Amino acid sequence: MSQITLQPSCADDYDPASLLVSEALQRIDAVVTPVTGYEQVPLRSALGRTLAQTITSPINVPAHTNSAMDGYAVRVEDLSGEGVTPLRVIGTALAGGPFQGVVTPGAAVRIMTGAVLPAGADCVVMQEQVGRQEDTVVIGSGHKVGQNIRRAGEDLAKGEVVMSAGHRLLPADLGLLASLGIAEIQVRRRLRVAFFSTGDELRSIGEPLDEGEIYDSNRYTLYGMLTRLGVDLIDMGVVRDRREDLEQAFREAAQHADALITSGGVSVGEADFIKDILKALGEVNFWKIAMKPGRPLAFGRVGKAVFFGLPGNPVSVMVTFYQFVQPALQHMMGQHEEPPLTVKAACAKRLRKRPGRMEFQRGILERQADGSLVVHSTGDQGSGILSAMSRANCFIILPEECGNVEAGALVDVQPFAALL
Numbered sequence: 001m002s003q004i005t006l007q008p009s010c011a012d013d014y015d016p017a018s019l020l021v022s023e024a025l026q027r028i029d030a031v032v033t034p035v036t037g038y039e040q041v042p043l044r045s046a047l048g049r050t051l052a053q054t055i056t057s058p059i060n061v062p063a064h065t066n067s068a069m070d071g072y073a074v075r076v077e078d079l080s081g082e083g084v085t086p087l088r089v090i091g092t093a094l095a096g097g098p099f100q101g102v103v104t105p106g107a108a109v110r111i112m113t114g115a116v117l118p119a120g121a122d123c124v125v126m127q128e129q130v131g132r133q134e135d136t137v138v139i140g141s142g143h144k145v146g147q148n149i150r151r152a153g154e155d156l157a158k159g160e161v162v163m164s165a166g167h168r169l170l171p172a173d174l175g176l177l178a179s180l181g182i183a184e185i186q187v188r189r190r191l192r193v194a195f196f197s198t199g200d201e202l203r204s205i206g207e208p209l210d211e212g213e214i215y216d217s218n219r220y221t222l223y224g225m226l227t228r229l230g231v232d233l234i235d236m237g238v239v240r241d242r243r244e245d246l247e248q249a250f251r252e253a254a255q256h257a258d259a260l261i262t263s264g265g266v267s268v269g270e271a272d273f274i275k276d277i278l279k280a281l282g283e284v285n286f287w288k289i290a291m292k293p294g295r296p297l298a299f300g301r302v303g304k305a306v307f308f309g310l311p312g313n314p315v316s317v318m319v320t321f322y323q324f325v326q327p328a329l330q331h332m333m334g335q336h337e338e339p340p341l342t343v344k345a346a347c348a349k350r351l352r353k354r355p356g357r358m359e360f361q362r363g364i365l366e367r368q369a370d371g372s373l374v375v376h377s378t379g380d381q382g383s384g385i386l387s388a389m390s391r392a393n394c395f396i397i398l399p400e401e402c403g404n405v406e407a408g409a410l411v412d413v414q415p416f417a418a419l420l
């Protein structure tokens with residue numbers, strides 16, 4: 001009688017040959033360097049680009065001491081008595097239409113928000129706090145020097161450093177630069193990133209599907225993620241799992257791109273094939289990373305291009321892109337950005353997890369009525385389930401050593417909104 005022995009189920013996912021996520025990140029960061037090459041661009045074209053110069057303020061902002069309110073510009077000294085003081089209104093100061101005279105003792109000037117504070121005045125009293133009869137205003141006590149006044153240079157002083165090289169330019173930055181009268185700035189040149197999908201089963205949208213074939217979705221998620229990063233794209237389409245085709249594609253990318261991203265063909269079964277081709281074209285390491293999804297990852301150089309060989313599964317592509325490729329490309333773009341924000345949230349239900357690998361589960365983060373954050377799992381965590389990624393709004397990041405997570409426990413959550 002034959003007996004079948006079952007292997008005891010593996011209690012953890014620990015694999016001594018694996019690289020930790022943090023180690024892989026360090027290795028990548030140690031190799032990539034910012035591209036050189038700069039451009040002078042008009043302000044609007046600078047959105048999303050990397051600033052390549054230090055900006056110091058050429059002027060004081062605001063340029064003049066001005067009023068923060070609609071009201072009356074007065075001398076606090078005149079209001080020192082008890083009760084109310086009548087002041088004579090001697091003129092009006094408008095934004096863009098300054099009052100040319102001086103606020104003398106016993107006088108007040110009607111002033112609008114943004115108008116230059118007239119000489120002699122040291123305080124603005126809100127119009128709601130005064131009584132007016134013809135050319136007299138009646139004002140109570142308790143007003144202070146500097147009240148409702150914006151000092152010249154209080155936002156930025158002339159000569160002050162406003163932004164440093166390496167800053168990714170966002171809408172507020174365009175506004176700030178405009179407020180300084182700066183029309184053109186120096187930015188780093190755009191990164192050129194080539195990408196293609198590998199796999200004989202892949203068809204491009206628009207083509208009919210035969211049995212066993214699937215549509216290539218990775219090139220679309222990559223297109224989206226790369227576009228948001230603000231790089232120049234070189235979409236090389238689908239490349240068959242054939243030696244000559246792959247070799248040709250790698251050669252072409254290496255000539256034109258700063259970075260090359262592929263998906264598929266790096267898992268154990270397939271890697272040997274690609275390894276062989278890449279050996280001749282550059283230096284590529286095939287890593288097993290202690291993470292889920294995204295265990296296999298190839299990283300190195302093909303020609304002069306930095307190469308990322310991502311796994312084929314659609315969710316793995318997105319996870320490895322966000323965790324490894326995006327920070328590396330930002331480094332190559334010369335950006336000095338903080339890592340994406342994470343927050344703590346309570347798990348709505350128990351999460352299954354085996355110790356050994358860092359997991360990036362797909363979650364839905366919500367704010368409760370009491371203001372606290374709760375995260376729900378999207379359910380099935382299969383690395384091919386792109387619909388879960390589409391429904392999710394965050395990654396639930398569970399560290400290597402962590403096991404099952406009980407309902408109510410706090411976990412680290414990385415909102416997609418923080419990923420660009």
Ligand code: AMP
Binds near residue numbers: 201218219265267
């Ligand atoms: P691979 O890493 O090449 O073994 O692929 C792993 C899984 O991902 C397989 O089920 C592939 O069919 C699938 N896959 C690979 N590339 C793509 C792609 N570009 N779009 C959608 N699915 C893909």
Ligand code: MG
Binds near residue numbers: 198199312
């Ligand atoms: Mg494949």
